[in-house]
Amino acid sequence: MMLAAINYQNSLIFALGFLLVSLFMVSILHTFRNLSGLTIHRGHSVSVFAGEDAEFNVRLSRDGVRAYEALVLGWNTELMQEVDILDDDVEQTVKLFVETKARGIFNPGRLLIQTNYPVGLFRSWSWLDLGFTTIVYPRPIAGGDLPASRSKSEEGELSLEPGVDDFQGLRDYHPGDSLRHVSWKSYARTDELYVKEFAANVDHRIWLDWDSFHGTDNELRLSHLCYWVMAVSRTKNVYGLRLPNLEIEPDAGTEHRDRLLYELAVFDQAGIA
Amino acid sequence: MTSYQIPRNSLAWMLLAQVAVSAPHIVRLPIWITLVCVACGLWRIMVYQGRWNYPSRWVKVALAIFGFAGIPLGYDKLTGVEPAIALLIVAFFLKLLEMHHKQDAYVVILLGYFVAITEFLFFQSIPYTIYMFFSVLLITTALIGLHQTKTHIQPMRTFRTAAxxxxxxxxxxxxxxxxxxRISPLWTVPLQSSMGRTGVTDSMSPGDIASLAQSDELAFRVTFDGQVPRNRQLYWRGLVLSEFDGKTWTTSNGLVQRGVWRSNQDQPPWVDAIEMRGEEFSYNIVLEATQQNWLFALTMPEVPQNNKLVVLAHYNIASRIPIRNTLRYQLTSHLGSVLSRELNDYWKGQYTKIPLYSNPRTQVLAKKMLTEASSSREYIDDVLRMYNQQEFIYTLKPPLLGRNSIDEFIIDSKKGFCEHYASSFVFMMRAAGIPARVVVGYQGGEYNPRGNYFSVRQFDAHAWTEVWLKDQGWVRFDPTSAVAPERIERGLEAAVEDENTFLFDSPLSIFRYRQLLWLTDLRLQLDAIGHYWDAWVVGYTPETQMSLLSKYLGDMDKQKIYFLMLGVFFAILGTIGVFILSKRSSAVLRPAEIEYLKFCRILEKKGYRRHHGEGPNDFAARVSLSLPSLRDEINSVTKAYIEAVYVNEVEADLLSLKKAVRVVRFKSLASVD
Structure with a gap:
């Protein structure tokens, strides 16, 4: 371009060349601007089983009217998310997914946020440590029998469906009870939440026991236990967990289930209490 | 293969930019190249709309062959700029059909900027520059669009960012x-001569200048420093034609070659034969691009000793490189200079040479008139008197002449334009053994009081003669002035007033409407702007730069200028940075708030400043106590403001607020007086 300008001694080609040079210089500022003044918040994260993609929410907010375009963020350079904050948006939430490999407490590391808007010649970027962690549960692997429970179940088989044969009555609602079992009729009448109790031909107390999976390595045992936690939690049964260093009394509900999953996730991991 | 999808927003802008940037080139492109380009564009639109797929490889090859083959077929030679530009444009459009990666899109954008640049090789006027700036804006918009998210659907926003x-x-x-x-050219590059512009050329046949006179295109502009010559002194010498074949005058090739005008010899020997004399005028010429080497000057300029200009053997001057861009040069001429008091036999022979059997009747006439005259000076006067007293007519529409054009003109038709008079006069001189030659250039010019300069246009093109007289050297004779003195005094328009042929072929030319004074005024105004553009922007050469910088900055070496440039550049860049990075933009005021702040400022001038955190009602109450004369107005502003901001944001409230603020302003001003 400059050669053309010089050889033809063409002032206007010079001018256009200078204009482009200036444009690129100005665009450095704009690329920088497109990242500066942005506030980035850590949003909630969602726990997953090992091998799945963990979800992290990042909230981007601006304090002025300055618009942000084509912000790219993520941990993995191939799985980056693009986002704009324009017009009336005050903030935007971006869901980011990171592939997990092993159970435990997962920290995706520092988040990369970058932009090469507007002209693509320059990139401004930042590595952010937002302190994201999430719990990665062991990968559930079907296997083994139902861990031996201390009490016998009829025909040695677990009924996965809640018992439907005998309606036993109502009891008070506890957080974690399935909403499917809430007696909405009673609720309409009394404004109190009651849960319908059914009797199934199942023993309610199941122990998921570390020792019931002989001859498998630790990780596989955890995977089997994880599978059974998920399986049993879908039933009406109360269940407990026995690990070499820990015993959790049988109970039911999602809080209980998550507690158990957590213990499976962090079992025997150095540095984690 | 994962196919890259160019953001739709960007693609739309890209197509628009391509059309805008290539449009001015279309007139110069062979038709099939245009067709290939249109086909590529349409195909891409179909792909964009999802109706068609990208073309298969064979279609692409076919389009490419068709487009690229068009180039050697459409141009005589492939070395010029025009085939290169055609190649650029074909590539520019073909690339549209092959956009599988982001890099492909970058290539299109880059080619777009290049095509934009090539346009300036042909046109450099203000309207073109504005148009090309707009095209560059479109390309930049497409470039920005490339980096936006795919979901971006605000094309005007992209455009605004680019702007x-x-x-x-x-x-x-x-x-x-x-x-x-600025650096001088590293090597010279050819520009296809087919794009020749109108202007005097190095040959002259009957009718050439008459057809040139149909054009109102600008040739050059002249600014005189100080004294300005009279119109009849404005003979802008361009080329000297000394070879005659019976019909056409040409510049003598031998002379040009022997003229060492490409050599770096500083002082050609014939320069010693110039005696600078007479009135002295200094002037600055801004010459439009001619693609040729000739320069125009009054007789006889002092030519600065540099490697740019050279004095040719005919005492006309030329640039060493063809004038491809507007060229600015400064000369000082001595109007009474004596050129070549001596002429040796070789040159005498050259300047009296006529083809032996051409125009026999004129030769006879010349011999007869020579024997009747007592001296060669008297013979010259007799010939001029012949033009003046016989039925010669000066016309833009002379009859077509045959092989012995001079015979037919002098003896039969007696109707001709300046080239007929010049040509026949020189022939008469040479037939009588008097050394003579034809000079072509321009005569006159229009003075522009707005910019204090003369514009010389193609219709000012003129041909006259120079006769060598002993002890006087080359003396100018203009036979046209013997026939139509008004041509020399007042220009072509006045000279052909009666036959009404001035710019006959261009009925819309603004020059035909000189009697409309406002239009002329407007034209002169615009022309003056164009003059400054040509002189200071288009004609901004290394020399202009050095003289401008040394005028305002004193003597500076290149290094200092370089530091100065970087300093100013980064100072401005820093200012822009502070401007765009400041949070100033975060406070966005609603229109009603802006109005209210105006109101507060009015009161502040009167000494009532609203305290921090003081509400509008409290403020109004406080000020009303001290300014009872304005109480009603203050209250109505406050009420309107509260209505507009807090109650219901409707247009009507804003209007009443504006009105109330105006009343306060008016009253407060009135009360001061």
Missing amino acids: ILLGQALPLMIVLFVLFP
Whole structure:
């Protein structure tokens, strides 16, 4: 371009060349601007089983009217998310997914946020440590029998469906009870939440026991236990967990289930209490 | 293969930019290249709409062959700029059909900027520059669109961003333009001569200048320093034609070659034969691009000793390189200079040479008139008197002449334009053994009081003669002035007033409407702007740069200029940075708030400042106590403001607020007086 300008001694080609040079210089500022003044918040994260993609929410907010375009963020350079904050948006939430490999407490590391808007010649970027962690549960692997429970179940088989044969009555609602079992009729009448109790031909107390999976390595045992936690939690049964260093009394509900999953996730991991 | 999808927003802008940037080139492109380009564009639109797929490889090959083959077929030679531009444009459009990666899109954008640049090789006027700036804006918009998210659906926003970027780049560009050290050309590059512009050429046949006179295109503009010559002194010498074949005058090739005008010899020997004399005029010429070497000057300029200009053996001057861009040069002429008091036999022979059997009747006439005259000076006067007293007519529409054109003109038709008179006069001289030659150039010019300069246009093209007289050297004779003195005094329009042929072929030319004074005034105004553009922007050469910088900055070496440039450049860049990064923009005021702040400012001038955190009602109450004369108005502003901001944001409230603020302003001003 400059050669053309010089050889033809063409002032206007010079001018256009200078204009482009200036444009690129100005665009450095704009690329920088497109990242500066942005506030980035850590949003909630969602726990997953090992091998799945963990979800992290990042909230981007601006304090002025300055618009942000084509912000790219993520941990993995191939799985980056693009986002704009324009017009009336005050903030935007971006869901980011990171592939997990092993159970435990997962920290995706520092988040990369970058932009090469507007002209693509320059990139401004930042590595952010937002302190994201999430719990990665062991990968559930079907296997083994139902861990031996201390009490016998009829025909040695677990009924996965809640018992439907005998309606036993109502009891008070506890957080974690399935909403499917809430007696909405009673609720309409009394404004109190009651849960319908059914009797199934199942023993309610199941122990998921570390020792019931002989001859498998630790990780596989955890995977089997994880599978059974998920399986049993879908039933009406109360269940407990026995690990070499820990015993959790049988109970039911999602809080209980998550507690158990957590213990499976962090079992025997150095540095984690 | 994962196919890259160019953002739709960007693609739309890209197509628009391509059309805009290539449009001016279309007139110069062979038709099939245009067709290939249109086909590519349409195909891409179909792909964009999802109706068609990208073309298969064979279709692409076929289009490419068709497009590229068109180039050698459409141009005589492949070395010029025009085939290169055609190649660029074909590639520019073909690339549209092969956009599988982001890099492909970058290539299109880059080619777009290049095509934009090539346009300036042909046109450099203000309207073109504005148009090309707009095209560059479109290309930049497409470039920005490439980096936006795919879901971006606000094309005008992209355009606005591009405009802001370019707007901020403009001051930086101006700094670089003015201060960046310019370099002389590294090598010369040919521009296809087919794009020749109108202007005097190195040959002259009957009718040539008459057809040139149909054009109102600008040839050059002249600014005189101080004294200005009279119109009849304005003979702008261009080329000297000394070879005659019976019909056409040409410049003598031998002379040009022997004229060492390409050599670096500083002082050609014939320069010693110039005696600078007479009235002295200094002037500055801004010459439009001619693609040729000739320069125009009054007789006889002092030519600065440099490697740019050279004095040819005919005492006309030329540039060593063809004038491809507007050229600015400064000369000082001595109007009464004596050129070549001595003429040796060789040159005498050259300047009296006529083809032996051409125009026999004129030769006879010349011999007869020579025997009747007592001296060669008297013979010259007799010939001029012949033009003046016989039925010669000066016309833009002379009859067509045959092989012995001079016979037919002098003896039969007696109707001709300046080239007929000049040609026949020189022939008569040579037939009588008097050395003579034809000079072509321009005569006169229009004075523009707005810019204090003369515009010389193609219709000012003129041909006259020079006769060598012993002890006087080359003396100018203009036979046209013997026939139509008004041509020399008042220009062509006045000379052909009666036959009404001035710019006959261009009925819309603004020059045909000189009697409309406002229009003439407007034209002169615009022309003056164009003059400054040509002189200071288009004609901003290394020399202009050095003289401008040394005028305002004193003597500076290149290094200092370089530092100055960088300093100013980064100062401006920093200012822009502070401007765009400041949070100033975060406070957005609603229209009603702006109005209320105006109101507060009015009261502040009267000494009532609203305290921090003081509400509008409290403020109004406080001020009303001290300014009872304005109480009603203050209350109505406050009420309207509260209505507009807090109650219901409707247009009507805003209007009543504006009105109330105006009343306060009026009253407060009135009460001061």
